[in-house]
Amino acid sequence: MNDRISIIIPILNEAETITGLLQHLVGNAIDATISEIILVDGGSTDGSQDVIQQFILNALSNATKTLPNSTSLKIDIRLISSGKGRAKQMNSGAQLATGDILYFLHADSFPPKHFDRYIINEVKNGNPAGCFRMQFDSTHWWLSLASWLTQFRWRACRGGDQSQFITRQLFDDIGGYDENYIIYEDNILINQLFERNQFVVINKKLQTSARRYRKHGVWTLQYHFWMIYIKKWFGADAQELLAYYRRNIS
Numbered sequence: 001m002n003d004r005i006s007i008i009i010p011i012l013n014e015a016e017t018i019t020g021l022l023q024h025l026v027g028n029a030i031d032a033t034i035s036e037i038i039l040v041d042g043g044s045t046d047g048s049q050d051v052i053q054q055f056i057l058n059a060l061s062n063a064t065k066t067l068p069n070s071t072s073l074k075i076d077i078r079l080i081s082s083g084k085g086r087a088k089q090m091n092s093g094a095q096l097a098t099g100d101i102l103y104f105l106h107a108d109s110f111p112p113k114h115f116d117r118y119i120i121n122e123v124k125n126g127n128p129a130g131c132f133r134m135q136f137d138s139t140h141w142w143l144s145l146a147s148w149l150t151q152f153r154w155r156a157c158r159g160g161d162q163s164q165f166i167t168r169q170l171f172d173d174i175g176g177y178d179e180n181y182i183i184y185e186d187n188i189l190i191n192q193l194f195e196r197n198q199f200v201v202i203n204k205k206l207q208t209s210a211r212r213y214r215k216h217g218v219w220t221l222q223y224h225f226w227m228i229y230i231k232k233w234f235g236a237d238a239q240e241l242l243a244y245y246r247r248n249i250s
Helices: 018-027 048-063 086-096 115-124 141-149 168-174 185-195 211-216 218-233 238-248
Strands: 005-011 034-041 077-081 101-104 129-136 164-167 200-208
Touching: 005 018, 005 086, 005 115, 018 034, 018 048, 034 048, 034 086, 048 077, 077 086, 086 101, 086 185, 101 115, 101 168, 115 129, 115 164, 115 200, 129 141, 141 218, 164 168, 164 185, 168 185, 211 218, 218 238
Parallel strands: 005 034, 005 101, 034 077, 129 200
Antiparallel strands: 101 164, 129 164
16 A cells, blocks of 8 residues: 545535635645545536636646745646536546545535544554544534534444545445435445444544535524435435435525
8 A cells, every 4th residue: 555645526616615625735734645636526617627727727836936825736636527426526536546545525624634644544553444523614503513423433423524535445345436326425435334344533623614504504404414314214215315305405
């Protein structure tokens, strides 16, 4: 194993947030531990692609100058396109990844400083997959409680917003993300990892956006997320979950 991480970020209309995330990743990891950052666009119409390309150009330009407080690009950043749907996007990114550790990250989730070291240490300690605990960027009491609960290794507290690291070998053994699932794809993979007893929670806080809760209302959105979880527990298939999501959230 080369102990290097490929960061894979599925995006769809993230022009307002993606620059901040890229700056965060470049500024909070060791260059030598990151193989690349692969952004996989699922059909953005808000200019996300242009924003990313401009970030790369600016960083490459700064790398040839001595500028205070500038972002110098020492990590390879690539933008690719795929079919819409996070499972397809993440699988497409994984196919091109060169690292032996894959790190799947949502565009509105910011991992802790030295996240790369924490991930590599877990893999070296025999934990081939896992996530970070999570903290919402909200002071709402329920979201604070939900954030606090993510420190525990409970399947019901897991989700894609907490990010997902997994070795290439284990990812390939599982078969990647199930592209039948347009939603809930993260949990399908997590369920398989729990069944194999190959999942660990790193007790460091990743911060994620509560923007969907602010848009729909905390209790309304939480109710629908619970319903999706319960429906899957009772055997709902991918199309049933998607229909419910589109009817009540999308």
